[in-house]
Amino acid sequence: MLLSELVDKKIAVWGYGVEGKATVSYLQKHLPDLKLFVLCPEQEADNSGVEFNHAPITAKVLDGFDVVIKSPGISPYQTAVQDSHSQFISASALWFSNELHRGDKSPTVVAITGTKGKSTSCYLLHEALKACGLNCVIAGNFGTPLIACDATYDVIILETSSYQAQDGAIKADLAVILNLYSEHLDWHRDDAQYRQDKWRLLTSAKQAVINAKDVLSQEMQQHTPIDAFILFNHLSGFYVLDDVLMYQDKALLSTAGWQLSGVHNLHNLAAVMTVVKVLGLDVKPALNAVKKCPPLPHRLQSLGTIGGVHVINDSIASTPHATWAALQTCPIERTVLLLGGYDRGVDWQWFAQKITDKSPKKILCSGANGQRILQTLQQHNDIMDVEYVTTLAEAVSKGFSVAQAGDYLLLSPGAPSFDAFTNYQQRGQQFAQWVQQFEQ
Structure with missing residues (x-):
């Protein structure tokens, strides 16, 4: 939607987080005479010169506006949206309609999505492109809000969540999908809708990069084919063989040759190098350049050895698949694993099957879905050492009580943090503070 189309309309920004605030600033800059309304809880209000509406969101409230600019975290599948007659758009739609071609030369937009690995892949790509002499920025779900970016960059690397991909507003030059698993089912309603919403990023792009070894991505390519695409994890290009990154028949990098842990990060790098x-x-x-990159905080981040125990912060892990990938970086039989958090209804059967024959030394489940995880794991292996505790703080304390020198304490929850923390960053920071108490 063009900015000129908003001039005579009643506009609301729904959601006042980082992107919502950036959207307000953008509209105030380009349409200074436009009266803006913001729909958000009372505690989020500030003195930004807009009119706040703190009423519970219903279709009637939404119908009071011609256009509602919805933040990505707000599901369009909820009843209030479905029953409303307002026009809903995203900040991404505003940017692509008004900013992409504002300058003399439009930036190349590379959008990266996937159930796991998005932030790390964007980070690695950013460092790789900088090393090649390009002026680039990370935007979207990780980094600067897209609506706050100008078009002066050579490349905009856009980390794209399923929420952001859903409306099809992102028109990338190159869209990358790393993998597809179950996630965000509370937002998308079911697996099929989640995959379809995620895949929309690729169908809206000029060209796609697809993981040849990801089963669900290949199923989606069969069901909703992309015409212009290139594969990674394929013998024709970059792929991983025996924990080594390959290009065709040439070995490039092993898991021991850089600072990131886990073979899954080599798969992410295969996608990044394909983009390059x-x-x-x-x-x-x-x-x-990427060989020198340290891991991002809260992503298999080593917190050092505390009381002889190796402590790893993988708070970003919000799916069982991410937890399984984390477990591959530690000796499983010497790992005390901390699981659980906000319950999105994700099925833990797959994970339970993976660890049935070889399970961690101890599994401590906590949080809103902790008891459900416990029951699922015990159904598969009733002699597995798994226990439920109420909070993550208790899990940390219990973990140190059973871990011995040389063991690993791994926070890789496999679930979001919203049951007890503001975000995964706060969960990881709090975890780091708690473990420091056990220094000897």
């Missing part, structure tokens, strides 16, 4: 190749850039400086 598609953009026509020199692979060598890009690869040399």
Whole structure:
């Protein structure tokens, strides 16, 4: 939607987080005479010069506006939206309609999605492109809100959640899908809708990069085919063989050759290097740059050895698949695993089957879905050492009571943090503070 189409309309920004505030600032800059309304809880209000509406959101409230600019975290499948006659758009839609071609030269937009690995892949791509001499920025779900970015960059790397992909407003030059698992079922309603919403990013792009080894991505390609695409994790390009990143028949990097842990990160790197190749850039400086990249906070982040126990913060892990990937970086039989958090209804059967024959030394479940995880794991293996505790703080204390020198204490919850924390960052920070209490 063009900014000129908003001039005579009653506009509401729904949601006042980072993107909501950036959207308000953007509209105030470009349409200073426009009266803006913000729909949010009372405690989020500030003195930004807009009119706040703190009423519970219903279709009637939404119908009081011609256009509602909805924040990504608000599901369009809820009753209030479905029953409303207002026009709903996203900040991404505003940016692509008004900013992409504002300058003399439009930036290349590379949008990266996937159930896990998005932030790390965006980070690695950013460092790789910088090493190739490009002016680039990370935007979207990780980094700067897209609506706050101008079009002066050579490349905009857009981390794209399923929420942001849902409306099809993102028109990327190159869209990357790393993998597809079950996630955000409370927002998307079911698995099928989640996959369809995620896949919309690729159908709206000029070209796609698809994981040849991801089963669900290949199923989606059969069901809703993308015409212009290139594969990674395929012998024709970048792929992983025996824990080594390959390009065709040439070995490039092993898991021991850089600072990131886990073979799954080599798969992420295969996608990143595929993008570098598609953009026509020199692979060598890009690869040399990513070798030096330390892990991002809360993503298999080592907190050192405390009381002889290796402590790892993987608070970002919000799916069982992410937890399984984390477990591959530790000796499972010497790992005390902390699971649980906000319950999105994700099925833990897959994870339970994975660890049935070889399980961690101890599993401590906590949080809103902790008891459900416990029951699922015990159904598969009733001799597995798994226990429920009420809070993560209790899990940390219990974990140190059973861990011995040389063991690993791994926070990889497999669930979001919203039952007890503001976000995964706060959960990871609090975890780091709690474990410090056990220093000797």
